[in-house]
Amino acid sequence: MASRLADHLSAARRRRFVGRETERALFQAALNTEKWPFFILHVFGPGGVGKTTLLQEFAALCQTHQITPLSLDARHLDPSPNSFTLALQLALGSETSLSPLDALAAQSQRSVIFIDTYEKLNPLDGWLREVFLPQLPENVLLVMAGREALAAGWRIDPGLNPFIRTMPLRNLNPEESRTYLNQREVSAEQHQSVLDFTRGHPLALSLIADVLDQREDQQFVPGEAPDVIQTLLERFVQKVPSPAHRTALEACALFHLTTEALLAEILQVANSRELFDWLRSLSFIQYGKEGLFPHDLVRDVLCADLQWRNPDWYAELHHRARVYYMKRLQQTRSDEQRRVLVEYIYLHRRNPVVRPAFEWQEGGNVWSDTARAGDVLELLTMLARHEGEASAKLAAYWFERNLNSVQVFRGDKQKPTGFLMTLILESVTEDIRRHDPALEKAWKFLQRQAPLRAGERFIYFRYWLAGETYQAASPTQSGIFISMVQYYFATPGLAFTFLPCANPEIWAPVAAYADLVRLTETDFEVGGRRYGIYGHDWRAVPPMAWLELLAARELSQRFDYSVAPKTRATVVLSEPDFAEAIHEALRAYSRPNALRKSPLLQSRLVIAQSDGMADESERIAVLLELIHQAAKSLETSPRDAKLYQVLYRTYFNPAESQEIAADTLHLAFSTYRRYLKAGIERVTEILWLKEISG
Secondary structure (H helix, E strand, O other), X not given: OOOOHHHHHHHHHHHOOOOOHHHHHHHHHHHHOOOOOOOEEEEEOOOOOOHHHHHHHHHHHHHHOOOEEEEEEHHHOOOOHHHHHHHHHHHHOXXXXXOHHHHHHHOOOOEEEEEEOXXXXXXXXXXXXXXXXXXXXXXXXXXXXXXXXXXXXXXXXOOOHHHEEEEEOOOOOHHHHHHHHHHOOOOHHHHHHHHHHHOOOHHHHHHHHHHHHOOOOOOOOOOOXXXXXXXXXXXXXXXXXXXXXXXXXXXXXXXXOEOHHHHHHHHOOOOOHHHHHHHHHOOOEEEEOOEEEEOHHHHHHHHHHHHHHOHHHHHHHHHHHHHHHHHHHHHOOHHHHHHHHHHHHHOOOOOOOOHHHXXXXXXXXXXXXXXXXXXXXXXXXXHHHHHOHHHHHHHHHHHHHHHHHEEEEEOHHHOEEEEEEEEEEOOXXXXXXXXXXXXXXXXXXXXXXXXXXXXXXXXXXXXXXXXXXXXXXXXXXXXXXXXXXXXXXXXXXXXXXXXXEOOOOXXXXXXXHOOOEEOHHHOEEEOOEXXXXXXXXXXXXXXXXXXXXXXXXXXXXXXXXXXXXXXXXOEOOOHHHHHXXXXXXXXXXXXXXXXXXXXXXXXXXXXXXXXXXXXXHHHHHHHHHHHHHHHHHHHHOOOOHHHHHHHHHHHHOOOOOHHHHHHHOOOOHHHHHHHHHHHHHHHHHHHHHHHHHO
16 A cells, blocks of 8 residues: 555654653653553643644554554544544544444553643533543543643542643753754754754744755844744745745635645645645644644744735735635535634634634633523523523523524533524514513514515524623634524525624624624613614625625724725515516516616625626626526426426527417417416526525
């Protein structure tokens, strides 16, 4: 079997591994014993100190002892038991029906589970310690690496403490640093200046070696800037092999995860494999099953430098990524769509309006699932603490009727950290009006200002909060906002959304950024407390046009809220008006210029299928294609095929008159007219469904 590139990269990285003799000796001794002398090994240290590299060395040592290494990177896991268990199952590669724990127990050889970037699993820490770990068979060693020391729960447990070994990592000593530089073929006369500059920081050492590797005659002269990483990266970016390599590196820093497909989109090339492999070979680039990503310190420095140095190119890279993500959003559903949304929202992280509203910190992940009956009491208690007993009593009414509409966010020990209750409604009954003033106000507003059409519905995000921070920025609140956005794309016939806020003034900048309008007439009170409402009409600005709007604001450091968004206003047609407009468009099918005043050009139907800023001729072309596709679909039905033939000879390839069309089709004129009416109605039905479903 031919070896893979990853095998060569792994071998090359191991050849460059230096130092950590004490750490290697401890792990080697554990491998040499028949039974593990401890069951948990925790490696910790600051960013760039070499934790991932050490775990890779440990995994290689395992293989020399015929011990199975199973590697997990928490960056690519939701901090939930299901996600963790599935990742372990995939790492095992087991095709049996056994659970991962049973599969491990059934193995005759020992195994080591490596968990890198453990701080990302902070919400799962209690479950791993109290549920997962006790079930591990004794032939398995758990090795975890993270930035922080173990939580107190690990250290104070008298039963667990004897089975834990900790391994703090610091910079390499001078001898180890010189050995590394020799292996990277850095000339000896430069060693001292490099050591003085880096003080043995592994990431800094590797960056200097990368910089010097670009030009053999390069001399390293330490600058006076105190930021080692920034100084090195500025030099490195200037010395990459080509402009295409520079672009690939800058893109990798801007985007959460970089794949070959994304890189090809950014570089506008058919094949990005060589550049992707070059990125993967860099010492400060890491990779997982979903793509490449730079070390956090590297990412921050590269992004800040590019935005300052070349803001136009920074904006262009964002634009190209948005195009790619928007395509993916239209092609995906469910969990994959949520992942793409996270990638898209990550592009906004440096905007001064958005940044304070989201939790971007390490280890800030939470996971979610549908509420269970056992969650209700805790959720109501959480709500009562922040909104009062009256609000909790009203929530109990909704829980009893719509528990499956409640999304619970969980953290440590699967304990709820917050929740989102989403009500998707086509109307509001008398019973609802009597119980909930929020829905009553919203319904009255819709009846007066934006009546729903047949098949349309609205969403009311009735309750959203984090247990500790309520509606302020937190990991839970960030997860809630992503879920809200996912509803925009996943709800058929979505016409309007309402978002209640306990302190609406605080959210005004973010709401304006997200094109949410303050609807004071829908404000309501519960238990003496007043709530302000923001809303959005998705018929006027559909989801894809909304993303285009956000794109225009994404890179703006000073957003003017008084300026109306430069998006095309959408006409909200009633069903009779829509049907009449379709009939007129059919009549004008062979005369596109006659469609310039058609209200359909401003309809959700056309706007959703074209670029948000498409010109008139482009939208006419989209409308004609939609009409033809709808009519063409009738041809495949034995019952409707005759209707298509009539439409074809009347509008798409018209005869000189309807009488001649009837004769050509060998139909009595009365039959022809009946078929024509039925065909128009069927085409209208098909397109109306597209109009209201978005």
